[in-house]
Amino acid sequence: MAALKILFKRYKLEMLMVLPLIIFILGFTLVPVLQCIYYSFQDPLTGAFPTLDNYRLIVGSRKFGDALKNTVLVTLIGLSLEMSVGMMVALLLTTKSRFRGIFRAITMIPMGVPTIVSGVIMLYIFSSNGYLNEFLYRIGVIKLPIDWAQGGLRTLFMVAIADMWKVTPLVIILLLSGLESIPSSIYEASAIDGATRFQNFFYITLPLIKPFFTIALIMRAIDAFRIFELPMVLAGRNTMFLGTYAYSEYFDYNNIHASGAASTILLLLIAAFVFGYIMMVGSREVEQ
Amino acid sequence: MKLRKEMGLIMAERKIDPKVLQRRINRVLKALFIAGTIFFILVPILLLFKISVSAPQDILTQHPPFLIKNFTWNHWKRVLAAGHIWVPLWKSVVVATSVALLGIMIAAPAAYVISRLPTGIKYGVLLAIFSTRMFPEVGIALPISVTFIQWGLVDTNFGLVLAHLIKVLPLMAWILTGTFDSIPKDLEQSALVDGCDKLQALVIVVLPLSLAGMAAASILCWLESWNEFTYAVYLCLADATLPLKTYYYVRRGNWFESAAYAVFLTIPVLIITFALQNYLKSDYLSGALKY
Amino acid sequence: MKRNLRLVLGLLILSLVVSVVTFSAPTTLRVIMGLAEEEWQVMREHIFPAFEKEYNVKVEAYQAEAQDTEKILEARVRAKRMDIDLIAQDNMRLATLVDRGLVEDLSDYRSLIPTTVYPSLIEVGEFNGKLYFLPYRPNVEIAFYNAAKFRQYGLEVPTTWDELFAVAKFFYEKEGVGRVAIKADLSPCTATHLFDFCRSAGGDPVVLNDQGCFEAFMFLQKLWPYLSPDSKTANWNFMNTHIATESVYLGQNWPFGMNVIVRDGGKKEVLAYNGWRGPVKESHVLGGEVIGIPKGAPNKALAIEFAKYLMSREVQEKLTIYNGWPAVRSDAYGQVADWQKPYFEAINKVLAHAEARPNLLYYGAVEKALNEAFRECVIEGEPVKPTLEKWAKYIEDNKR
Numbered sequence: 001m002a003a004l005k006i007l008f009k010r011y012k013l014e015m016l017m018v019l020p021l022i023i024f025i026l027g028f029t030l031v032p033v034l035q036c037i038y039y040s041f042q043d044p045l046t047g048a049f050p051t052l053d054n055y056r057l058i059v060g061s062r063k064f065g066d067a068l069k070n071t072v073l074v075t076l077i078g079l080s081l082e083m084s085v086g087m088m089v090a091l092l093l094t095t096k097s098r099f100r101g102i103f104r105a106i107t108m109i110p111m112g113v114p115t116i117v118s119g120v121i122m123l124y125i126f127s128s129n130g131y132l133n134e135f136l137y138r139i140g141v142i143k144l145p146i147d148w149a150q151g152g153l154r155t156l157f158m159v160a161i162a163d164m165w166k167v168t169p170l171v172i173i174l175l176l177s178g179l180e181s182i183p184s185s186i187y188e189a190s191a192i193d194g195a196t197r198f199q200n201f202f203y204i205t206l207p208l209i210k211p212f213f214t215i216a217l218i219m220r221a222i223d224a225f226r227i228f229e230l231p232m233v234l235a236g237r238n239t240m241f242l243g244t245y246a247y248s249e250y251f252d253y254n255n256i257h258a259s260g261a262a263s264t265i266l267l268l269l270i271a272a273f274v275f276g277y278i279m280m281v282g283s284r285e286v287e288q
Numbered sequence: 289m290k291l292r293k294e295m296g297l298i299m300a301e302r303k304i305d306p307k308v309l310q311r312r313i314n315r316v317l318k319a320l321f322i323a324g325t326i327f328f329i330l331v332p333i334l335l336l337f338k339i340s341v342s343a344p345q346d347i348l349t350q351h352p353p354f355l356i357k358n359f360t361w362n363h364w365k366r367v368l369a370a371g372h373i374w375v376p377l378w379k380s381v382v383v384a385t386s387v388a389l390l391g392i393m394i395a396a397p398a399a400y401v402i403s404r405l406p407t408g409i410k411y412g413v414l415l416a417i418f419s420t421r422m423f424p425e426v427g428i429a430l431p432i433s434v435t436f437i438q439w440g441l442v443d444t445n446f447g448l449v450l451a452h453l454i455k456v457l458p459l460m461a462w463i464l465t466g467t468f469d470s471i472p473k474d475l476e477q478s479a480l481v482d483g484c485d486k487l488q489a490l491v492i493v494v495l496p497l498s499l500a501g502m503a504a505a506s507i508l509c510w511l512e513s514w515n516e517f518t519y520a521v522y523l524c525l526a527d528a529t530l531p532l533k534t535y536y537y538v539r540r541g542n543w544f545e546s547a548a549y550a551v552f553l554t555i556p557v558l559i560i561t562f563a564l565q566n567y568l569k570s571d572y573l574s575g576a577l578k579y
Numbered sequence: 580m581k582r583n584l585r586l587v588l589g590l591l592i593l594s595l596v597v598s599v600v601t602f603s604a605p606t607t608l609r610v611i612m613g614l615a616e617e618e619w620q621v622m623r624e625h626i627f628p629a630f631e632k633e634y635n636v637k638v639e640a641y642q643a644e645a646q647d648t649e650k651i652l653e654a655r656v657r658a659k660r661m662d663i664d665l666i667a668q669d670n671m672r673l674a675t676l677v678d679r680g681l682v683e684d685l686s687d688y689r690s691l692i693p694t695t696v697y698p699s700l701i702e703v704g705e706f707n708g709k710l711y712f713l714p715y716r717p718n719v720e721i722a723f724y725n726a727a728k729f730r731q732y733g734l735e736v737p738t739t740w741d742e743l744f745a746v747a748k749f750f751y752e753k754e755g756v757g758r759v760a761i762k763a764d765l766s767p768c769t770a771t772h773l774f775d776f777c778r779s780a781g782g783d784p785v786v787l788n789d790q791g792c793f794e795a796f797m798f799l800q801k802l803w804p805y806l807s808p809d810s811k812t813a814n815w816n817f818m819n820t821h822i823a824t825e826s827v828y829l830g831q832n833w834p835f836g837m838n839v840i841v842r843d844g845g846k847k848e849v850l851a852y853n854g855w856r857g858p859v860k861e862s863h864v865l866g867g868e869v870i871g872i873p874k875g876a877p878n879k880a881l882a883i884e885f886a887k888y889l890m891s892r893e894v895q896e897k898l899t900i901y902n903g904w905p906a907v908r909s910d911a912y913g914q915v916a917d918w919q920k921p922y923f924e925a926i927n928k929v930l931a932h933a934e935a936r937p938n939l940l941y942y943g944a945v946e947k948a949l950n951e952a953f954r955e956c957v958i959e960g961e962p963v964k965p966t967l968e969k970w971a972k973y974i975e976d977n978k979r
Contacts, residue, residue: 348846430653442662538816
């Protein structure tokens with residue numbers, strides 16, 4: 001206690017700076033989150049607590065297994081696409097060019113489109129007589145429309161690409177602000193040493209923007225794991241994700257307990273991913 | 289003809305210097321990549337625009353044309369006449385802007401402190417803040433909104449701003465932590481040696497250097513608030529935000545009007561990103577990478 | 580910068596004050612409905628003014644979709660700050676409202692219901708013998724079909740399951756892709772369809788493991804390969820899109836589809852009829868909207884008056900004339916607009932075979948069992964009997 005007091009006295013300014021944020025966020029969200037987790041351990045019929053019935057019920061169902069698999073796969077596909085394309089675009093945006101301003105503004109447009117609208121646009125593109133099938137039909141690749149919502153990898157790719165359209169700008173902004181914080185003197189020095197472009201990228205750029213890369217990756221991972229609105233428009237509830245699962249249990253079937261259980265599992269999944277990533281990257285940071 | 293001349297030129301140059309050719313190929317590849325990206329980004333928007341200015345028979349057919357065949361402004365006129373634009377637009381702009389400003393004011397100081405913590409604790413704090421974002425909104429949006437309703441903040445911008453801040457603050461804190469991480473500690477130290485106190489060092493040395501990160505964070509948060517839907521359902525009844533109105537058009541309107549409305553939505557976003565992108569780059573951080 | 584900030588803060592405070600003032604205004608009746616633009620216009624021009632004049636109140640009506648109405652009420656009930664006086668709610672989503680205690684018990688006001696209201700419409704609002712909702716508007720799904728395509732192939736619209744299968748198969752073989760759709764996005768829309776199929780084979784979907792339900796699911800299993808792939812995204816909203824873009828030639832949806840597909844979309848070749856009967860009978864779920872009073876509504880007495888007014892003959896006639904809605908009472912004779920007449924005829928034919936759904940507090944479990952059984956048997960091809968037995972047990976376990 002005394003130590004805490006000293007800490008407070010010594011770091012008064014620091015505490016004053018950090019506490020509003022923490023109080024604001026945790027003050028509003030901690031109780032609701034705990035409440036939701038509490039529901040997930042509560043028996044829906046008798047109200048008894050704690051019970052693992054909700055978890056047993058959903059983990060046992062194949063639908064949930066599918067949802068879990070789809071969630072992980074769509075996150076992996078989506079993240080690798082978004083991060084690689086985002087990085088390429090961000091690199092291009094740092095090069096001097098007359099059109100850079102307009103290019104940058106264009107890349108930001110999709111972020112301003114609400115998800116519900118992007119879902120509708122994507123349905124125009126991916127529905128069975130949508131514009132993608134129409135295009136393939138016109139160039140003679142297909143005769144009959146492809147069913148993009150059929151399920152399996154095809155549908156996961158559709159969802160990942162549709163999602164990518166909307167969220168890659170976020171990755172670009174973050175990576176770009178990382179890239180632009182690298183002083184050009186570093187590159188001048190490496191040019192004197194005769195470094196190639198690839199050496200520049202892997203030994204200078206990448207390590208220097210790692211904090212930004214981490215932020216972008218984790219932020220995207222968190223949202224990708226929780227995806228639900230877009231697949232619901234594009235594939236109905238036929239291709240399940242954990243987010244869709246939690247949503248439909250709550251709003252379609254009026255079962256807060258199963259929904260809470262799915263949400264909690266999702267939370268654990270995300271936490272495991274983020275934690276694993278940070279352990280991996282963080283330990284390397286220490287070596288530096 | 290022209291093409292052949294160019295080819296000839298390239299061939300001629302190749303004999304002289306293979307490096308020049310390499311550079312040219314790179315430039316072409318780069319141009320292709322940029323064109324591809326712009327295409328990928330713009331096609332959905334253009335399709336939407338096309339739908340919003342096409343006569344129904346162009347869209348409602350098995351093999352829709354890619355270009356506009358029967359042009360009409362009718363759908364736009366109806367959307368503009370329905371009067372669902374200016375009030376929600378103003379509300380969304382006010383809310384999003386307040387969220388971005390307030391967010392910076394709360395998150396920036398905190399992020400600075402967090403970034404100066406030892407690595408282990410730093411990530412612990414960040415993850416604790418971020419954990420609230422890891423939980424699906426389905427279950428927690430309701431109890432959070434209940435608090436605001438109890439405070440009588442229904443249909444106020446203030447209530448909505450507070451709710452949105454819950455969503456954007458973790459994001460902002462993390463981005464800004466990254467920003468402060470990339471500012472060398474030595475700079476501050478030398479300012480302290482020069483006789484500044486802690487606060488002065490912050491304002492004079494650190495603040496200018498973090499402007500780029502702050503701009504990026506505030507754009508992201510502005511957009512996040514601009515698109516926010518879940519809390520708006522609970523907290524806006526009499527005057528809706530733009531996403532709520534869009535949802536209404538998608539749900540209850542026809543294809544053309546919802547397309548027109550959606551295209552209209554992207555215009556303010558364009559203006560904001562155009563206006564703010566200059567701030568994305570501060571003077572010190574001359575990002576001219578030597579590629 | 581500073582001035583801007585002050586401006587923003589000033590605006591925030593101003594809007595706070597304004598909203599607090601409107602919040603406490605006494606002579607305002609706050610109402611939630613989910614309507615399209617034109618329907619709102621009808622309400623504001625033809626329905627609200629007479630009531631406002633008579634009772635010297637202002638009716639303030641807000642737009643919300645059925646599931647958002649649930650959210651809005653739940654949040655306000657939990658916060659103990661109800662600011663809504665009356666809702667018009669989709670009768671497909673009533674169990675949640677009652678189960679979570681979001682609406683008032685209206686059993687004392689049963690006598691207010693006009694005697695000419697169709698009895699099945701009153702049943703919809705009853706849970707465990709108590710009346711929670713007053714009748715307002717009946718609705719049923721009609722079958723939309725692309726008459727041009729049917730004519731092109733010389734086909735008649737299917738009126739039995741066998742014909743339905745034959746038509747679906749015919750289109751599939753002719754065009755290489757299914758052109759008949761059902762709403763199979765596995766949302767509550769799908770459960771509604773399944774009610775029709777099970778009941779018209781003589782089954783009870785709430786029981787699920789009876790002969791009729793077996794038969795219905797086996798038929799759907801047989802039919803599924805010949806259906807349009809767009810079935811998977813079809814719900815009450817996107818079904819219209821699929822029909823209008825000629826991706827689907829035949830599919831059931833709520834009658835508002837005619838406004839979107841025919842009036843706004845100009846697809847005059849899309850007509851409607853009453854659909855198909857099963858091996859035992861023709862059966863359609865009776866949908867529509869009911870009136871509810873949120874728990875703790877500030878102006879309950881006035882809201883009851885408004886409910887009475889909405890059920891009155893003059894209002895019901897106006898709703899038919901301007902909105903094309905069928906009336907809740909047998910003595911209202913509104914005439915619909917000319918172009919709507921053929922569709923209205925189909926609606927009336929369906930209404931003759933409409934059955935209310937049972938009002939169960941565990942309705943969510945029934946919906947889930949139906950949809951999951953559909954996913955497993957019909958989409959994934961599992962054997963029907965054991966699957967339905969399994970989900971019948973699920974319903975049994977979740978009975979309250």
